[in-house]
Amino acid sequence: AANLDENLSGKRYASYTVFKGKAALSIHPILPSFSKLESGGSRVSRNGSVMLTFFPAVGQRKYDYTKKQLFALSPTEVGSLISLGPAESCEFFHDPSMKSSNEGMVKKSLSITPLGSDSGYFVNITVVNSVEKTNDRLSVPVTKAEFSVMRTALSFALPHIMGWDQALTNHHPSPAISKPRVERPHPDSEWER
Amino acid sequence: AANLDENLSGKRYASYTVFKGKAALSIHPILPSFSKLESGGSRVSRNGSVMLTFFPAVGQRKYDYTKKQLFALSPTEVGSLISLGPAESCEFFHDPSMKSSNEGMVKKSLSITPLGSDSGYFVNITVVNSVEKTNDRLSVPVTKAEFSVMRTALSFALPHIMGWDQALTNHHPSPAISKPRVERPHPDSEWER
Amino acid sequence: AANLDENLSGKRYASYTVFKGKAALSIHPILPSFSKLESGGSRVSRNGSVMLTFFPAVGQRKYDYTKKQLFALSPTEVGSLISLGPAESCEFFHDPSMKSSNEGMVKKSLSITPLGSDSGYFVNITVVNSVEKTNDRLSVPVTKAEFSVMRTALSFALPHIMGWDQALTNHHPSPAISKPRVERPHPDSEWER
Amino acid sequence: AANLDENLSGKRYASYTVFKGKAALSIHPILPSFSKLESGGSRVSRNGSVMLTFFPAVGQRKYDYTKKQLFALSPTEVGSLISLGPAESCEFFHDPSMKSSNEGMVKKSLSITPLGSDSGYFVNITVVNSVEKTNDRLSVPVTKAEFSVMRTALSFALPHIMGWDQALTNHHPSPAISKPRVERPHPDSEWER
Numbered sequence: 001a002a003n004l005d006e007n008l009s010g011k012r013y014a015s016y017t018v019f020k021g022k023a024a025l026s027i028h029p030i031l032p033s034f035s036k037l038e039s040g041g042s043r044v045s046r047n048g049s050v051m052l053t054f055f056p057a058v059g060q061r062k063y064d065y066t067k068k069q070l071f072a073l074s075p076t077e078v079g080s081l082i083s084l085g086p087a088e089s090c091e092f093f094h095d096p097s098m099k100s101s102n103e104g105m106v107k108k109s110l111s112i113t114p115l116g117s118d119s120g121y122f123v124n125i126t127v128v129n130s131v132e133k134t135n136d137r138l139s140v141p142v143t144k145a146e147f148s149v150m151r152t153a154l155s156f157a158l159p160h161i162m163g164w165d166q167a168l169t170n171h172h173p174s175p176a177i178s179k180p181r182v183e184r185p186h187p188d189s190e191w192e193r
Numbered sequence: 194a195a196n197l198d199e200n201l202s203g204k205r206y207a208s209y210t211v212f213k214g215k216a217a218l219s220i221h222p223i224l225p226s227f228s229k230l231e232s233g234g235s236r237v238s239r240n241g242s243v244m245l246t247f248f249p250a251v252g253q254r255k256y257d258y259t260k261k262q263l264f265a266l267s268p269t270e271v272g273s274l275i276s277l278g279p280a281e282s283c284e285f286f287h288d289p290s291m292k293s294s295n296e297g298m299v300k301k302s303l304s305i306t307p308l309g310s311d312s313g314y315f316v317n318i319t320v321v322n323s324v325e326k327t328n329d330r331l332s333v334p335v336t337k338a339e340f341s342v343m344r345t346a347l348s349f350a351l352p353h354i355m356g357w358d359q360a361l362t363n364h365h366p367s368p369a370i371s372k373p374r375v376e377r378p379h380p381d382s383e384w385e386r
Numbered sequence: 387a388a389n390l391d392e393n394l395s396g397k398r399y400a401s402y403t404v405f406k407g408k409a410a411l412s413i414h415p416i417l418p419s420f421s422k423l424e425s426g427g428s429r430v431s432r433n434g435s436v437m438l439t440f441f442p443a444v445g446q447r448k449y450d451y452t453k454k455q456l457f458a459l460s461p462t463e464v465g466s467l468i469s470l471g472p473a474e475s476c477e478f479f480h481d482p483s484m485k486s487s488n489e490g491m492v493k494k495s496l497s498i499t500p501l502g503s504d505s506g507y508f509v510n511i512t513v514v515n516s517v518e519k520t521n522d523r524l525s526v527p528v529t530k531a532e533f534s535v536m537r538t539a540l541s542f543a544l545p546h547i548m549g550w551d552q553a554l555t556n557h558h559p560s561p562a563i564s565k566p567r568v569e570r571p572h573p574d575s576e577w578e579r
Numbered sequence: 580a581a582n583l584d585e586n587l588s589g590k591r592y593a594s595y596t597v598f599k600g601k602a603a604l605s606i607h608p609i610l611p612s613f614s615k616l617e618s619g620g621s622r623v624s625r626n627g628s629v630m631l632t633f634f635p636a637v638g639q640r641k642y643d644y645t646k647k648q649l650f651a652l653s654p655t656e657v658g659s660l661i662s663l664g665p666a667e668s669c670e671f672f673h674d675p676s677m678k679s680s681n682e683g684m685v686k687k688s689l690s691i692t693p694l695g696s697d698s699g700y701f702v703n704i705t706v707v708n709s710v711e712k713t714n715d716r717l718s719v720p721v722t723k724a725e726f727s728v729m730r731t732a733l734s735f736a737l738p739h740i741m742g743w744d745q746a747l748t749n750h751h752p753s754p755a756i757s758k759p760r761v762e763r764p765h766p767d768s769e770w771e772r
Contacts, residue, residue, distance in 0.1 A: 011618075012622070012623075012748070013616075013620060013621070014622070016743075040204075079338045079340075145655050145659035146655055148659065148662035149741075153738055163206075163207030164222060164346055230399075237399070272534035359398040359400065360399055360414065461595065462728055463724070465724045468727060469727035476724075553591050554740075554744070556610055
């Protein structure tokens with residue numbers, strides 16, 4: 001289906017990146033797609049996500065952007081991450097070729113494990129390619145302050161990648177004139193809802 | 194009263210759905226309605242809600258959408274759900290025919306009970322129809338990660354279904370020229386408020 | 387100073403009201419005012435607030451709106467309310483005539499005290515008028531679910547009544563063409579900030 | 580690079596200020612800058628921040644605005660502040676001349692330490708100028724209620740100073756007509772993501 005959301009002029013990009021000794025981790029949000037309905041309205045046809053990008057370090061404050069590894073968090077995976085307790089872990093498994101003929105050839109996993117003493121988390125990506133016989137692993141320690149930024153940014157992003165901000169925007173700023181109403185709150189409105 | 198909010202062209206829809214073995218649960222927000230005041234402004238005339246839709250499973254990853262059961266959460270019920278502790282339960286009772294001649298014929302209840310070990314909740318709907326002598330019950334286990342998405346989406350939606358986002362939007366982007374003011378914060382402004 | 391913010395056409399109103407046996411409590415947000423600066427921009431000249439309105443009950447689900455009592459929460463008082471622990475109390479004192487010749491004649495206090503067992507709060511207003519020798523007190527029990535709605539609505543409202551939502555809105559959707567930049571995150575940007 | 584974001588007409592300013600016996604502390608948010616990309620979109624070229632401004636008291640409710648000290652919090656420092664536990668402390672060090680020939684001449688530090696008994700924090704700034712041989716220190720006690728306002732305002736500001744609100748705004752309100760789609764949620768969409 002033709003989707004005008006793909007028109008990128010005017011699109012704005014923002015990310016949050018932490019640079020560490022062995023690798024860097026950058027996160028950025030991706031908007032959902034909408035498809036037009038016959039009613040004239042539109043509906044989320046594909047959820048957005050939050051993309052995690054890992055870059056290996058190749059020297060003092062130098063990173064190799066050609067060797068990046070990607071992992072896109074779904075809304076439920078974002079929910080898992082933002083509700084993670086200080087001593088809890090979580091792990092997600094993705095197959096980038098799911099439902100294609102290459103299914104099972106590449107296996108990606110993302111794990112988040114506590115650094116200990118409520119001081120942050122290790123964020124690890126493992127990519128196993130059974131065709132090319134490669135096994136890449138990148139690990140980025142994230143401080144409590146950095147994880148607080150990620151948690152706040154992901155909590156903010158979550159309703160947006162699900163399209164709820166757009167579903168909750170009133171596209172009719174000025175309602176038509178109707179009969180004047182009593183401006184007082186009325187108890188019945190609570191019981192009837 | 195005529196209400197232009199009912200014009201649906203341009204309206205955007207978004208939901209969050211979890212598919213489980215015996216049933217699926219989908220939630221989506223519904224905007225409040227405003228009525229015009231004589232002053233030219235407008236006021237919430239009916240609160241929005243968050244609609245829960247349950248679908249029974251009729252096979253492997255197949256759901257019967259004609260047998261859906263609906264339950265609309267009011268702002269206060271949303272408040273109850275988002276403040277639910279990990280070991281707490283809540284239950285709501287609705288009569289879809291309240292204040293009509295059919296009052297009491299259909300009784301709906303929604304209960305949310307912990308799965309145990311801080312691992313999520315069961316969300317159950319029961320619909321008892323005393324005329325048709327039916328008693329339908331659908332139950333969906335929701336993981337901690339999925340409930341975190343619901344909690345975040347409902348917390349985001351709550352001020353919107355109450356119309357507070359619209360009441361807090363300044364519709365006057367450019368104030369008129371006024372006397373230049375000292376730009377410094379002043380202690381008296383704190384005490385006078 | 388002339389302030390176009392006072393033009394009310396297009397203004398939208400929303401509140402949250404709980405109706406109880408002896409009184410009802412309604413809360414609604416009030417926007418801040420901005421004054422124009424010589425630079426062409428504008429600055430908050432008076433903070434917004436959250437208005438609490440109490441109505442006494444005069445019968446079964448009947449309230450006397452002419453006997454309402456008002457209490458406007460400042461941003462700091464909103465901060466106190468939303469950070470209240472389940473067993474904590476808070477109390478605020480206002481003098482509606484502060485800095486006028488009537489200072490001290492009317493004393494208002496608002497107190498919020500726990501109902502016990504993490505089940506909500508009593509919200510009480512006391513208005514002592516030493517001229518008219520009156521002492522009015524209204525008290526509304528607020529359930530945990532209702533307080534959760536208030537906390538969520540007030541947390542949402544707080545940055546808006548302080549004008550931070552407007553200060554954080556970019557009024558320049560399309561920056562001018564500048565030199566093309568490398569799109570990759572760069573470690574130096576973190577250290578230089 | 581020319582940056583139209585510097586056009587200040589229409590810009591709105593808001594802050595939050597606490598006035599105490601020995602000094603006042605004011606905080607206000609600063610927007611990120613965007614640079615245009617060749618695709619026609621734009622990207623954050625410099626993160627925003629939250630500026631803390633300290634003013635020494637020079638008498639009863641009088642403050643000397645010429646002796647102000649500034650400290651700009653980066654997104655990660657904001658993350659540290661909003662995740663601070665009631666008994667925790669944090670400290671940040673800035674060098675306003677970093678990477679210039681004056682590097683190391685002026686050292687600023689900001690520390691936030693608990694007042695004790697979950698009653699708030701001391702916010703302290705120290706500015707050591709090794710050229711002018713000065714050592715300035717200002718300290719402002721912040722109540723629990725005031726810190727709750729700061730935490731809420733900073734949590735709100737964080738996604739904005741990172742530009743995520745702009746990256747998550749759909750600049751395409753009306754998608755083009757596409758093939759009509761089934762409006763029902765479908766389980767496969769969950770597994771495929």
